[in-house]
Amino acid sequence: MHCFNHPKEAIGICKHCQRALCIECCTDLKDGLACKGQHEEEVTHLNSLIQNTKKAYSSSPKASLFGPVFNMFMGAAFLGFGIKKNYEPFLITLGAGFFIFGLAIAIYNTKYFKKITTNYDA
Structure with missing residues (x-):
């Protein structure tokens, strides 16, 4: 798999746009990769939604x-x-x-x- 922007080998996929990214094009946000300078905010928001969903599911059986x-x-x-x-x-x-x-x-x-x-x- 090659980078969407460069003819290099991709190291991962952007969590927001699903494009393959090389080491130069991506930012590691702990719970996913994002296009550098483009999708960091969106991926951070997705990660917070996932964490909030996990918290909601853990309290749902009691509620x-x-x-x-x-x-x-x-x-x-x-x-x-x-x-x-x-x-x-x-x-x-x-x-x-x-x-x-x-x-x-x-x-x-x-x-x-x-x-x-x-x-x-x-």
């Missing part, structure tokens, strides 16, 4: 349980009120629905984020 726990809490509350009000069918049905929905979402989120984190770490 994904807030909704299901809230639904299960509301389900338990409606079930309790339904039983307290002489087994009110509407409140019991509503409570059971909230609880089952919360439980299903918690199970789904746990499987989903386990799958993503194992694929993402590879």
Whole structure:
């Protein structure tokens, strides 16, 4: 593979424009190469986006349980009120629905984020 700008052997590819670069044409930005004087800012921005995405993915499994726990809490509350009000069918049905929905979402989120984190770490 030859440099996009020179008839020399390329040492890598610009992370922004995907052009092959020789040692004279590239700047090493730790997490990728950039065209010297052209794409350093763009590659630095891409690298920061990747780091922010990694941080977001690492906190997602914990945050994904807030909704299901809230639904299960509301389900338990409606079930309790339904039983307290002489087994009110509407409140019991509503409570059971909230609880089952919360439980299903918690199970789904746990499987989903386990799958993503194992694929993402590879």
